[in-house]
Amino acid sequence: MTTTIILLLLVFGVYLVAVLEAWISSGRFRLTTPILSGIALLGRESIVPRKPDRIFFEVAPVLLLLSAVLAATVIPLMPGLIITDLATGALFINAALVYVLVAMLMAGWGPDGAYAMVGGWRFLGQLIAYAMLIVMPITAVVMRAESLLTTQIVVSQDGLWNIFYQPLGFVLFFIAAMALAFLPPFDLPTATGELAGGVEAEYSGVRLAVFRLGRLTLIITLASATVVFYLGGWQGPWLPPWAWSGIKILAVTVTMLLAGRLMPRISETDLLAWCWKLGIPLALLNIFLVGILVLVIP
Amino acid sequence: MTAQMFFIAFFGLAAVWFGIAVFRTYSMVRSALALLFSQTALGAMFLSMQAEFLGVLQIMMMATEMSIMAIFMVMFMMDPGGLSTMDMIHQKRLSLLAGIVSFLAAVGVAVFVDWGPVEMIAPDPAQQTIALGLELLGRSMLIFETAGITILTSMIAAISVAIQPVKQNTVPTITGSNHHEH
C-alpha cells in the first residue's frame, strides 16, 4: 500500500520535473510536453548500433532507472510513509546511487561508439570528484542525528534545520548531488554540444525513453534526499507534513535545474582539481565543526 | 527451507557464477563488470545474513572499486573489447589443479569440523550498528587508527609511484638560451 502510494508520487514527481525542465530550457510552460514526447519516443524506431556489447546496451537504461527507484525507497515523505525504513538508510541511498555510475559505464561502453565511450568514462572522472563530497556531508548529518535511520535524521532537525546548522555541508552536498545527476554545469557525460549527446547519443526509441525516465527519477530522488538531510523533511508550521515535503522537494528541484544556467560546463580537470583540493578539505572541516557543535550543544 | 536459506544460496550461487564468468569471457570490460556483480551478490548475501551495515558497505565500495578497475583494464590491456578471441593464460593445468584442490580442502574443513552450537537469532540492525560503532572507537580503536594511517601512507605511496616525473629543464646559460649542456 505504501509502496504504491510512493511509486505513484514518484511518477507524479517525474512528470513535474519533466515539465519544469522543458519550461526552464525553452521558456514555454506546457503540461502536455512529457506525455507527448514520451509517446513519440515509444513510437520511434529503435536503432541498434552495428556491433554493440549486447548485454551492456540493454541493461544500462534499466539499471539507471532501478538504482534511482531503489534510492527512493528509503526516503520518508511523511512520518510513516516510507517503503523500507532500513536501519542503515542514509548509507543505502549512497549505495544505490553508485549504480548510476555502473549504468553510465555500461551505456558508454555498450554501443561501441566513440562519443558514447568518452561520455561514459568522463562520468567516472566525475564520480571520483563528487563521491567524497556526497559521503562526508552525509556523515556530518548522521553525526547530528546519531543514527543512520532517515526518519531519525528528519526528527533530529526538530529545532533547527541542518541547512542552518551545517551550511557548508549543504553547499557541498548540493553541488555533489548536481554532479551525480549530471545536471548542467556538470553534464559531461551527455554534453549536448560537445559530444553530440554523449552517452544518450546511441540510444533511440524505447531505450531512450527509459534512459530519460531514469535520469528524471534520479533528479527527483536527489532532491528528496537533500530535503530529508538538510531541509527538515516534513517539518513546518501550519500545513500538513506531506504538503511541506512536496513544496520543499519542488523548491530544491527548481534550484537544481536553474543553477545550471549560471555557469558554462565545467571541464574534467577543473572539476577534479576543485573537488579534491578545495572540496574535500572543506568537507573534513565541516565534519570537525559539526563534531564540536554536537558535543558542545546539549 | 526457510526464506533466509534460499536467499543465501541464491546470492551465493550468483556470486560464484559471476566469479567464474570473470575468467571465461574475452572482453575485459565485461570481466571487470562481472567481478562487480559478483561482489554485489556477496553484499546481498551479507544483507540476507542480517549483517546490514556490512552488506550496504560492500555494495557501495565494490561498485566504485570495480569501476576503477574497469578503466585500468581499458588503459593497460591489449584487447579491451574482446573481439579477437586470444587466450591469455599460462600454466593452465597447474592453476586449475590448485583451484580445485583448495576448493575441496576448504569444503572438507567446512563439512568435517564441528563448529559448535549455532545461534539462529541475530541482533537488530540498529543495535548492530551502535555496537559496531562502540567497538570501533572503544576496544578496537588502535586497530582503526593504524588502519587510518596505513590508508594515508598507501595513498601517498601510490601517488608518488604513479606520478609522472616533472621534466627537468636544461640549465640556462649566461646568455639566457636553453642550449643543452654536454
Add this chain to the structure above:
Amino acid sequence: MSIDLLIALITGAALFGVGIYGALSQTNLVMIMMGVELILAGAMVNLVAFWRYLHPDNPAGQMFVLIIMTVMAIEMAVGFGVAIARFRAKGSVEMEEAVELKG
C-alpha cells in the same frame, strides 16, 4: 550443524578456489589482482558466516570484515600505482615479461 552455515562456507570455498585459479593462471597484472579480490571476498563471506551463526553478539567479527575491506582498497590502490609505473617504463603490464629486476 546448520545448513545455512554450510551453504555460506561452501560459497566462500568456491570463491577462494576460483580466485586461486585466476591469480595463478592469468598473465596480466590487472587480472591477477582480480583473482586476489575474489580470494579476499571468499574470506569475507566465511567471516560473516562465522559471525552470524556462531557469535552474533560480538561485533568484533564485523570489525574484522571492515579491516579486510580496507585492505582490499589499499591493495588495489598501491597495485594500480605500481601498474602505472610499470606501464610507463615498459609499455605493458604482462607478468610474463617481468622477469628482471632491472628497469
